[in-house]
Amino acid sequence: MAGVRKEDVSLLYSPNKSRNSSNSLSATILEPMMKMEGTTHDKLEHAIIDAEISKKKAFEESLRRWRAEEDAMEAIYTAEASKSLYMEEIYRRKEMEDVLVRQGQELERTKYQHDQLLKELQMIQDQKPALERQISENFHAEKELEEKIIQAVELLIRFKERRDVLLIERDNTIKRVHAHQFRKSVKEDASRLCISHSFDFSFLDIIEATKNFDPSLKIGEGRFGTVYKGIIHHTKIAIKMLPSCGSQSDSEFNREAELLSRVRHPNLVTLMGTCSESRSLIYEYLGNGSLEDHLAGHSKSRALSWKTRIRIAREICSALVFLHAELNCIVHGNLRPDKVLFDANLVSKISDLGIHLFVSQNDCEKSTQKLHIKNDLETDIYLDPELIEGAELSPESDTYSFGLVLLRLLAARPASSVHRDVKCAVEAGNLDSILDYSAGNWPLELADQLAHLGLRCCEEKRVNRPDLATKVWPVIETMKDMSNLSGMDSTSSCPDTTRGQHRVPSHFLCPIFQEVMKDPYIAADGFTYEADAIKGWLNSGHKTSPMTNLELEHLDLIPNYALYYAIQEWQQ
Numbered sequence: 296m297a298g299v300r301k302e303d304v305s306l307l308y309s310p311n312k313s314r315n316s317s318n319s320l321s322a323t324i325l326e327p328m329m330k331m332e333g334t335t336h337d338k339l340e341h342a343i344i345d346a347e348i349s350k351k352k353a354f355e356e357s358l359r360r361w362r363a364e365e366d367a368m369e370a371i372y373t374a375e376a377s378k379s380l381y382m383e384e385i386y387r388r389k390e391m392e393d394v395l396v397r398q399g400q401e402l403e404r405t406k407y408q409h410d411q412l413l414k415e416l417q418m419i420q421d422q423k424p425a426l427e428r429q430i431s432e433n434f435h436a437e438k439e440l441e442e443k444i445i446q447a448v449e450l451l452i453r454f455k456e457r458r459d460v461l462l463i464e465r466d467n468t469i470k471r472v473h474a475h476q477f478r479k480s481v482k483e484d485a486s487r488l489c490i491s492h493s494f495d496f497s498f499l500d501i502i503e504a505t506k507n508f509d510p511s512l513k514i515g516e517g518r519f520g521t522v523y524k525g526i527i528h529h530t531k532i533a534i535k536m537l538p539s540c541g542s543q544s545d546s547e548f549n550r551e552a553e554l555l556s557r558v559r560h561p562n563l564v565t566l567m568g569t570c571s572e573s574r575s576l577i578y579e580y581l582g583n584g585s586l587e588d589h590l591a592g593h594s595k596s597r598a599l600s601w602k603t604r605i606r607i608a609r610e611i612c613s614a615l616v617f618l619h620a621e622l623n624c625i626v627h628g629n630l631r632p633d634k635v636l637f638d639a640n641l642v643s644k645i646s647d648l649g650i651h652l653f654v655s656q657n658d659c660e661k662s663t664q665k666l667h668i669k670n671d672l673e674t675d676i677y678l679d680p681e682l683i684e685g686a687e688l689s690p691e692s693d694t695y696s697f698g699l700v701l702l703r704l705l706a707a708r709p710a711s712s713v714h715r716d717v718k719c720a721v722e723a724g725n726l727d728s729i730l731d732y733s734a735g736n737w738p739l740e741l742a743d744q745l746a747h748l749g750l751r752c753c754e755e756k757r758v759n760r761p762d763l764a765t766k767v768w769p770v771i772e773t774m775k776d777m778s779n780l781s782g783m784d785s786t787s788s789c790p791d792t793t794r795g796q797h798r799v800p801s802h803f804l805c806p807i808f809q810e811v812m813k814d815p816y817i818a819a820d821g822f823t824y825e826a827d828a829i830k831g832w833l834n835s836g837h838k839t840s841p842m843t844n845l846e847l848e849h850l851d852l853i854p855n856y857a858l859y860y861a862i863q864e865w866q867q
């Protein structure tokens with residue numbers, strides 16, 4: 296492109312510019328030529344055209360050259376781009392080479408590890424037979440150990456069984472010792488409370504006391520005789536006239552009476568004396584009805600509350616444990632709710648103790664026929680089934696009767712069905728459906744305990760019945776404590792010994808008249824009596840205490856003002 300300027304190329308491509316330049320060219324070159332040489336117009340034009348063509352050719356040449364230069368430039372650019380691509384390619388290749396080197400190293404490492412693993416595998420394979428030998432040895436050792444463990448467990452079980460037997464034996468021994476101690480202490484406690492001699496009354500005394508057997512004084516008639524109430528030496532008494540057809544000799548009668556008069560307990564009706572002439576037994580009088588009267592609703596007073604019932608259960612149990620104490624124990628043999636009588640303070644006492652000692656079965660049958668008294672099936676329900684089958688009377692016979700009494704205290708059911716009904720209710724888990732709610736709202740835990748205790752006592756077989764002293768008494772004691780702790784009491788039942796709305800404190804009652812004292816006097820024995828009662832006692836020639844039967848130190852009586860005012864205040 297040397298010699299061709301860009302302006303010239305642009306002139307050729309701009310028509311206006313070229314026309315102007317051709318105009319200037321005609322003015323500057325052609326006109327002087329026409330003037331000077333005088334050549335024709337056509338020749339000039341041809342020359343101009345040739346010049347124009349030459350110029351055009353020169354221009355096209357310049358254009359080609361310019362284009363070639365452009366192409367060269369483009370080629371240079373392309374070459375440079377290629378170079379940069381090439382450089383990038385080299386860089387990438389280098390990177391790839393690095394990666395390849397690294398992968399090669401990795402491969403080397405993996406190969407090395409693989410070789411190592413192969414070596415280890417080889418070693419393990421070499422050790423395999425030894426390990427298999429060891430496993431089999433261990434397996435046998437394990438078997439042996441298992442057998443030894445089984446033997447040891449069996450030995451342990453045998454030892455445990457032996458230990459349990461020994462524990463039971465130890466417990467039984469402890470219980471026997473406790474029972475013995477308990478019975479001894481019960482006996483001692485009870486004996487301390489009681490006098491040990493009874494009176495021997497004459498037949499005249501009996502006639503006088505019963506106003507010659509006034510029918511209005513007759514309380515009732517049982518299989519073993521007729522019972523009258525009366526007053527002897529200003530003391531209310533109940534006289535049981537035994538069958539006159541009895542086969543017992545006077546000495547036998549007196550011996551049995553002497554024996555029974557020594558049996559004293561706060562929850563046994565006291566045998567105060569006897570009359571051998573008329574074969575009668577004189578008991579303390581209990582005028583507050585029997586447990587049967589209260590349970591059957593025959594009593595005028597309100598129903599017994601559940602708390603009172605638990606106390607009664609405890610009192611009866613206490614008397615039975617006392618009776619059964621010692622080897623030649625006394626068995627009641629005829630315990631039923633109508634044999635449990637109440638004193639003025641609603642303290643329960645078992646009556647008719649040892650009556651079978653006075654009357655033989657023959658005498659009884661004769662008496663029953665004579666008195667036209669039929670054996671009541673309802674009362675026989677309380678009899679020990681083994682006794683009915685001919686076994687001897689035993690303490691377990693009383694346990695059976697006591698169990699039924701417990702069930703009667705709990706459930707409003709007749710004696711004939713109470714055992715079956717309570718058992719069904721306990722098994723069905725609906726004991727509350729048969730509870731006697733006239734006793735108030737029984738705490739279910741206590742009711743449940745009482746039901747179970749009653750049912751256990753009523754087991755058919757004697758061997759299955761619990762021992763009263765060691766098994767029953769502790770449960771009843773706990774129940775008593777629970778009932779004392781319990782804030783709940785019957786809502787329907789009021790205190791049992793009531794006069795109007797108030798309980799009569801026991802020390803307000805005269806021990807002789809069993810009535811609230813109007814004029815209390817203290818005697819030399821320390822007891823307070825109603826003036827008339829104690830004066831009558833002393834005036835009739837007695838020099839002994841009506842309570843203890845011991846000789847009084849003096850016969851003076853001192854008014855008990857403190858008690859008098861207390862009674863006055865209570866009455867108001």
Ligand SMILES: Nc1ncnc2c1ncn2[C@@H]1O[C@H](COP(=O)(O)OP(=O)(O)OP(=O)(O)O)[C@@H](O)[C@H]1O
Pocket residue numbers: 514515516517518519520521522533535564578579580581582585629633634636646647674
């Ligand atoms: N010490 C007593 N004080 C008050 N009442 C008594 C006393 N002893 C017995 N009775 C009452 O005398 C009645 C006759 O009692 P008894 O024991 O002779 O016969 P039973 O209990 O009816 O039947 P059985 O003796 O034939 O089993 C009964 O109502 C009884 O409550």
